[in-house]
Amino acid sequence: MxxxxxxxxxxxxxxxxxxxxxxxxxxxxxxxxxxxxxxxxxxxxxxxxxxxxxxxxxxxxxxxxxxxxxxxxxxxxxxxxxxxxxxxxxxxxxxxxxxxxxxxxxxxxGLMRKLDEEYFRKIEAIEFAVKYDDGRDPRGIMKADIVLIGVSRTSKTPLSMYLAHKRFKVANVPLVPEVPPPDELFKIPRKNCIGLIISPDKLNEIRTERLKALGLGSKANYASFQRILDELDYAEKIMKRVGCPIINVSNKAIEETAGLILDVLKKERSL
Missing domain, CATH: 3.40.50.20 (Rossmann fold)
Structure with missing residues (x-):
């Protein structure tokens, strides 16, 4: 041998x-x-x-x-x-x-190992955002670093992914009048949740364009002004009940809104 x-x-x-x-x-x-x-x-x-x-x-x-x-x-x-x-x-x-x-x-x-650990934390956060996107599993609300709530087309999903790349575990929940919000939303600390609002005019514009992209008529109830007002009013009531900070995303880039979210959370959690 x-x-x-x-x-x-x-x-x-x-x-x-x-x-x-x-x-x-x-x-x-x-x-x-x-x-x-x-x-x-x-x-x-x-x-x-x-x-x-x-x-x-x-x-x-x-x-x-x-x-x-x-x-x-x-x-x-x-x-x-x-x-x-x-x-x-x-x-x-x-x-x-x-x-x-x-x-x-x-x-x-050990700096390279530290970089590797940062990378894997980011991948974990991205997988989390995908798994708990659009309220598909309310259990994610209790596990998330940040929970985003708002009506449809307030950039919840792109914001979740953007924040995931910064290694935050983010769940997002759509607020729809016909669907009661999950109980978990009222069990988390208010400092973990952010409400996203938008002006009715801007939301109408976004939803109208969305319907056109889908080949649907712009007069569908989804984009009607009254429907939008009803949804925003409902969402505001839920946000007040949760007691969470609220950010207006009208005419804001994803990066700008994400920065505001992190600033608000930093302030809330330092109190």
Missing amino acids: VQKEVVYVVSDSVGETAELVVKAVATQFNGGQVEIRRNSYVEDIEDIEDVIILARKDHSIIAYTIVIPELKDYLDKRAMEEGIMAVDLLNPLMNAFATRFNKQPHRQP
């Missing part, structure tokens, strides 16, 4: 990046028959000394991703003293970035 060569992967974070690089290189040599021994979260010279002793014993390579200057310098110094080949996988490229872009790196371990 052929004994595998050993490569020590050393990192002041998880060490996944270094391990992936070592595996990629190893595949170019005899099908990647190397043993990778990962040493994660090294935070002092004693941790590095432990690896130096092992690497010297196994006559192996150290591949590392260390961004803390003191630890990197110590590992380089000790590896040279012991005749161990130590390969820095980050700093050459980091130095190139610093030179080319005239900026200095943060030199904080």
Whole structure:
């Protein structure tokens, strides 16, 4: 049985990046028959000394991703003293970035994992917004960071998605006179809910265009002025009952309204 060569992967974070690089290189040599021994979260010279002793014993390579200057310098110094080949996988490229872009790196371990976690939180929020869109499952109201309520065509869905990209879990509930609002709406803290209103003229314009896009007549009850007034009056009564802040979305871009929502919630939750 052929004994595998050993490569020590050393990192002041998880060490996944270094391990992936070592595996990629190893595949170019005899099908990647190397043993990778990962040493994660090294935070002092004693941790590095432990690896130096092992690497010297196994006559192996150290591949590392260390961004803390003191630890990197110590590992380089000790590896040279012991005749161990130590390969820095980050700093050459980091130095190139610093030179080319005239900026200095943060030199904080774990930043990439932090970015990954932010990404997955955003994906989770987007999936939440899709699942609890348009009041399809009232259970989402109790789980949401933000609940948007309003009549049809007050931008509830696009606002939910926009806020989801900022990692907020958003549920939205349409207010329709013929459909009682879910009980959950009256059980959440008022600071978690935002009511969206719009001027009757603007809503009439939006709904008329919507009907045209669907190939329907503009005189349908959906776009009639009286129907709109009835819906807005009903929605206002529900919003007052909930006791939530109210934002007028007339002639506002999604980004502008979202900014107002976050400002209002920040103010409400700081009280």
